[in-house]
Amino acid sequence: MNMSGVNTVTEFILLSFSCSREIQVLLFMLFFVSYILTLMGNGAIVCAVKLDHRLHTPMYILLANFSFLEICYINTTVPNMLKNFLSETKTISFTACFFQFYFFFSMGITETFLLPLMAFDRYLAICRPLHYHNIMSSHLCMNLVALCWVTAFLCYPVPIYFITQLPFCGPNTIDHFVCDPGPLLALSCIPAPGIELSCSILSSLIIFITFFFILGSYTLVLRAVLRVPSAAGRRKAFSTCGSHLAVVSLFYGSVMVMYISPTSGNAAGIQKIVTLFYSSVTPLINPLIYSFRNKDMKATLRKIHTCTKI
Secondary structure (H helix, E strand, O other), rough: OOOOOOOOOOEEEEOOOOOHHHHHHHHHHHHHHHHHHHHHHHHHHHHHHHHHHOOHHHHHHHHHHHHHHHHHHHOOOOOHHHHHOOOOOOOOHHHHHHHHHHHHHHHHHHHHHHHHHHHHHHHHHHHHHOOOHOOOOHHHHHHHHHHHHHHHHHHOOOHHHHOOOOOOOOOOOEOOOOOOHHHHOOOOOOHHHHHHHHHHHHHHHHHHHHHHHHHHHHHHHHHHHHHHOOHHHHHHHHHHHHHHHHHHHHHHHHHHHHHHOOOOOOOOOHHHHHHHHHHHHHHHHHHHHHHHHHHHHHHHHHHHHHHHHH
């Protein structure tokens, strides 16, 4: 109780998926298996790049960082979601909710920065092959990766701070499985159009700038590939980009639906499904996309599997 006599929210209730107890247990088992497979798949890629010196190139350094990011990303939401499937209360403290909000968005922004960097790497490899090793050295690659992480984690502290200063006096029920800006702003006791608009503008700028950078990079790549005289050469060039394009399509397709306007009135069910897709499903699919379409990665993973069996 604060000085004005108004109840102040100290915890939130994440409704997650409202269904019967039996369905909750079934969902727990389904997402637990998915969670373990995601950790194993992305962890295998990180280990493969670390253990095989042939993969110590910018392309695979970026892939290993991307897989490590996916491991961090799912750990911001899935463990708490799994706990809520078996919990009766489904509560999360005020502080934990905003920490989850911060890390969930920071990881997402890191992904939107790493994907253009991976596209830029493919552009240099295909359009500037003679200068590639001079431009994209392993040292520069690691510096750019570090810049992506640091910049991403500096994007949302200020908006989140202002959201925490809003009065939350009840109700405290969030119809979601993650502390998301839309449902949180809807629970504020007073309207906050300025904060809502700033979150929408920030998300839109990050998403569209990085998306159009990727689009521009692959437009130049496509133009260069079409000039390759042999069909085999064109296939090889396309194969090096196909995996990345598939991941970009999955991620940006779902993110654009959600965060161009975070409180645009999307139905709660649609919000949860779309958020679940890019936060839990794509990290599971990404290792399959990259490993199945890459001969070097498949060879290294087979070698690791054989050594593990021995």
